[in-house]
Amino acid sequence: MAEEVHLGLPGPWAADYREKADHYTTKIGGVPDWPTVDMGIKPETLQCSLCGTKLCLVAQVHAPVAKLNIEERIIYVLVCSTPQCGPKPQSWKVLRVQKCHNVMQTEGGGDELGQSNGPPSTSVPEEQNDKNKIPEIDDDDFDLDALAEALEQAATLASNSKKKNKSKHANAPVKCPVLKEQACDPSIPFLPCFYIYYDKELFGGKGTVGSSSSELVLDKEIMDTANDEEEKWEGEKYEYDKAIGADRTYLKFKKRLDAYPQQCFRYSYGGKPLMATTKLQDPGTCKLCGSPRQYELQLMSPLSYFLHEAGDGSSNYAPSSWTWLTVIIYTCSKSCCPSSCGGNPHSCCWGVAEEEILIQEDEVR
Amino acid sequence: MAERGGERGGERGGFGRGFGRGGRGDRGGRRGGRRGPRQEEEKWVPVTKLGRLVKEGRINKIEEIYLHSLPVKEHQIVETIVPGLKDEVMKITPVQKQTRAGQRTRFKAFVVVGDGDGHVGLGVKCAKEVATAIRGAIILAKLSVVPVRRGYWGNKIGPPHTVPCKVTGKCGSVTVRMVPAPRGSGIVAARVPKKVLQFAGIEDVFTSSRGSTKTLGNFVKATFDCLMKTYGFLTPEFWTQTNFSMTPFQQFTDLLGKPTKGLVLEAPTETVEA
Numbered sequence: 001m002a003e004e005v006h007l008g009l010p011g012p013w014a015a016d017y018r019e020k021a022d023h024y025t026t027k028i029g030g031v032p033d034w035p036t037v038d039m040g041i042k043p044e045t046l047q048c049s050l051c052g053t054k055l056c057l058v059a060q061v062h063a064p065v066a067k068l069n070i071e072e073r074i075i076y077v078l079v080c081s082t083p084q085c086g087p088k089p090q091s092w093k094v095l096r097v098q099k100c101h102n103v104m105q106t107e108g109g110g111d112e113l114g115q116s117n118g119p120p121s122t123s124v125p126e127e128q129n130d131k132n133k134i135p136e137i138d139d140d141d142f143d144l145d146a147l148a149e150a151l152e153q154a155a156t157l158a159s160n161s162k163k164k165n166k167s168k169h170a171n172a173p174v175k176c177p178v179l180k181e182q183a184c185d186p187s188i189p190f191l192p193c194f195y196i197y198y199d200k201e202l203f204g205g206k207g208t209v210g211s212s213s214s215e216l217v218l219d220k221e222i223m224d225t226a227n228d229e230e231e232k233w234e235g236e237k238y239e240y241d242k243a244i245g246a247d248r249t250y251l252k253f254k255k256r257l258d259a260y261p262q263q264c265f266r267y268s269y270g271g272k273p274l275m276a277t278t279k280l281q282d283p284g285t286c287k288l289c290g291s292p293r294q295y296e297l298q299l300m301s302p303l304s305y306f307l308h309e310a311g312d313g314s315s316n317y318a319p320s321s322w323t324w325l326t327v328i329i330y331t332c333s334k335s336c337c338p339s340s341c342g343g344n345p346h347s348c349c350w351g352v353a354e355e356e357i358l359i360q361e362d363e364v365r
Numbered sequence: 366m367a368e369r370g371g372e373r374g375g376e377r378g379g380f381g382r383g384f385g386r387g388g389r390g391d392r393g394g395r396r397g398g399r400r401g402p403r404q405e406e407e408k409w410v411p412v413t414k415l416g417r418l419v420k421e422g423r424i425n426k427i428e429e430i431y432l433h434s435l436p437v438k439e440h441q442i443v444e445t446i447v448p449g450l451k452d453e454v455m456k457i458t459p460v461q462k463q464t465r466a467g468q469r470t471r472f473k474a475f476v477v478v479g480d481g482d483g484h485v486g487l488g489v490k491c492a493k494e495v496a497t498a499i500r501g502a503i504i505l506a507k508l509s510v511v512p513v514r515r516g517y518w519g520n521k522i523g524p525p526h527t528v529p530c531k532v533t534g535k536c537g538s539v540t541v542r543m544v545p546a547p548r549g550s551g552i553v554a555a556r557v558p559k560k561v562l563q564f565a566g567i568e569d570v571f572t573s574s575r576g577s578t579k580t581l582g583n584f585v586k587a588t589f590d591c592l593m594k595t596y597g598f599l600t601p602e603f604w605t606q607t608n609f610s611m612t613p614f615q616q617f618t619d620l621l622g623k624p625t626k627g628l629v630l631e632a633p634t635e636t637v638e639a
Contacts, residue, residue: 233458233581236473238491241501243508245436251505253496254438255410301412308417323414323614362413362543364435 003271005201008061010306014193021195022051023074024062028264028303029310030193032057032076035097035350045354048080049090056081056189056318057085059299061196065093065269068335072099072350077299077329077357081189083321087361094329100337192310196264203259249278252326257300264303270294270333272306274324276360283356286332293330293356301325323362330356409441415613423617427484431473431512433612440507443486447510452478452503455560455585457495457576474498475585478506479564486510487561487589513565514595518545526568530598534591537583538576541591546571556579558588565592 014030021027034041055078064071076095085091133337179355243249253276255265266274273295283293307319338351411417416439418424427446430437437443444450455475462469472495479485488506492498516529526548533542541558546569552559554572562570578584 112434178507198432210468233456235577235580236458236460236582238460238462238471241488241490243505244511246438257412261408302410305410305412305417325412346377362438364612 003268005203005271006267007199008196008259008265008267009199009260010098010262010264010302011014011195011197013310014195017190019193023060026060026062026196026198028059028194028196029191029307029345030057030060031188031190032060032078035072035074035099039350039352041095041352045093045095045352046078048082048085049093050085050088051080051082051083051091053082054187054189055079055093056191056302057305058191059265061265061267061297063267063296064270070098070100070335073097073335075297075329075331075355079318080177081191081318083316083318086318086321087323088356089359091306092327092357092359094331094340094357095334096331096353096355097350098335098338098353099350129156161216169227191307194306194310197285199260201256201258201260201266228359247274247278250325255262257302262302263300263305265297267297273298274329280328280360281358283330283358286334286336286355287355288338288353289332289334289336291332291334291336294333295328296331297329299327299329324359325362328358328360330358391484394528399631409439409445411439411441412572413438415439416442418613418617424613427510428512429613431597432610435612437508440504443507443510447479447480447484449482450478450484450507451480451564452476452506453564454499454502455557456581457498458582460491472498473582474502475582476502476506477561477564477585478503478510479561479566482565482566483513483515484510485513485561485565485589485592487585489586511589511593511594512596513567514598515567516545518547518569522550528567528595528602529568532594532598533593534587534589534594536586536590537580539580539583539587541584541587542573542575543591544571544573545569553582554588557585561585561588561592 008026008028010028016029017029018031020031021033022249023033025033046054047053057076058079059075059077061075061077063075064073073308074097076097078093078095080086080091135182240248242248242265243251246254253274256274285292301324304319304322307316307323311317311320313320332353332355338353374438401440407543408491411420415424415430415435415437419442423424424430424446427443430446453476455477457472457474459470460473462471473489474492474495475497476488476490477485478488486506486509488502488504488509490498490501490505492501505519514529515525516527517525518527525543528543529545531544534542535541537568546553548569550569550571552562552567552570552572553572555578556569558572558574562572572585572588574584576583576587
């Protein structure tokens with residue numbers, strides 16, 4: 001599986017949890033930033049299907065798709081704010097907000113995932129090139145220095161440009177302090193808010209750990225003592241990992257989580273999800289166009305830990321009752337246009353589509 | 366924003382500006398650097414609900430986890446609440462697989478962890494490199510820590526020193542039988558299971574084994590299985606009615622109001638063998 005996986009790592013906390021950002025920001029918690037004021041979303045969509053309370057935002061991910069040339073696309077993950085509804089999958093909702101036609105784009109498109117095809121903005125490909133070079137370099141020192149440079153560039157760029165950098169690699173972590181307006185609707189429940197910055201997962205798969213010289217010495221010692229003993233351990237064969245409370249799938253999940261212990265979500269458009277348990281229901285097909293659904297992103301447990309830590313310990317706090325290991329989100333594979341504009345590029349407006357969500361719980365029994 | 370980049374370059378692998386709230390401190394970001402100065406104090410971010418409870422300090426003894434048979438899915442849980450856990454590599458053997466391009470050798474590590482006072486774990490891991498195998502086996506061993514029940518051979522004087530009754534464990538063709546022994550007998554066993562029994566904290570025992578004990582992997586697993594069964598054996602002390610208590614999840618859910626609602630946790634205490 002050579003799919004690139006982007007990890008959403010935690011950035012700075014928002015100074016005010018209800019502060020407004022724009023719809024290009026990727027953040028956890030807070031209040032949803034709809035692209036236009038009048039989205040035309042029915043109020044039932046923003047209510048829990050079980051108890052009717054208003055949903056609060058868990059994650060807002062700016063997710064353009066380069067292959068389909070869609071840039072204005074955001075995924076909102078919402079959950080019911082009451083703790084009783086927490087464990088039940090029907091209390092979660094995923095909305096895909098998209099504007100299909102981008103003929104009027106001023107900044108030029110197709111730059112999302114690092115392919116620089118003669119882009120109009122000059123600073124964006126520099127960062128992307130830096131970031132593309134980094135995974136090939138094995139040396140630790142160079143890794144971090146180049147990364148620091150790239151981040152500095154990204155930070156200065158973000159402070160200069162008004163629009164959020166849409167490149168996945170160079171997402172500036174800190175929002176401009178100018179936009180600190182309160183959300184319009186004071187009755188929406190909200191969770192503590194922090195921003196996300198992206199990183200590509202450098203996972204070598206099996207056995208990329210190089211042994212340093214000290215470890216080699218240890219190996220030799222062990223092998224020497226082994227040869228001295230009179231007993232021979234015979235008949236050993238390869239054995240899969242097993243623990244009393246954890247099966248092989250979970251141990252693999254934990255191994256990837258331990259590589260980046262703070263990952264809040266994993267993004268891989270059309271890739272394979274990282275399972276925590278073996279059973280998984282079928283995601284089904286898109287309700288609007290009937291094309292099959294494919295994996296796009298999954299929320300990971302450190303997210304619920306961070307939200308739980310930020311809570312004030314009140315009994316009405318939803319993240320304290322979450323026990324899921326991962327929440328997998330499937331979206332339409334064609335990313336169909338949910339708005340009813342009839343394909344006319346000049347009058348295309350924002351549309352909202354509901355997508356599928358599958359929760360993998362931490363089973364206690 | 367520029368300072369964030371500067372900070373980032375200055376501290377190797379660590380972000381200066383941490384999360385701030387709740388005293389989380391700085392997050393050590395490990396940027397794919399396995400060689401060189403490793404950050405040993407990397408903060409544990411719990412994955413499971415049980416991990417969260419242990420990290421907060423709501424669960425102090427591992428007996429509370431054993432009482433409700435909760436699966437332990439993170440080795441940091443065991444590291445946190447079982448102090449004094451020592452580990453030892455018992456054996457590293459090469460395991461070979463025949464491929465078209467010759468033989469592929471991997472290493473299998475057997476690691477036993479224990480505190481010498483009633484908790485022992487065994488981990489087995491195969492990996493392409495020895496260091497990886499040892500590290501993985503230590504983690505698996507910590508995930509498999511089980512309680513060991515100790516009892517008396519005769520007079521109930523002093524702390525328990527031997528197994529409470531005759532128990533037998535089996536793995537593959539090897540069966541290991543442990544028989545209570547009087548104080549001062551020491552562990553009468555082969556070298557390999559003796560190590561496991563020492564880590565478990567058993568002072569005196571007679572053992573008897575059967576089957577192909579040359580397959581020492583099975584031998585050590587049979588011994589471990591035998592130790593697991595010590596708490597599964599119903600003796601007259603357990604004939605009294607059990608007072609069931611709330612699991613830690615229910616106990617610490619704020620939905621139920623006050624968390625200390627008069628709970629009686631009957632953690633199995635090993636010293637009371639009346």
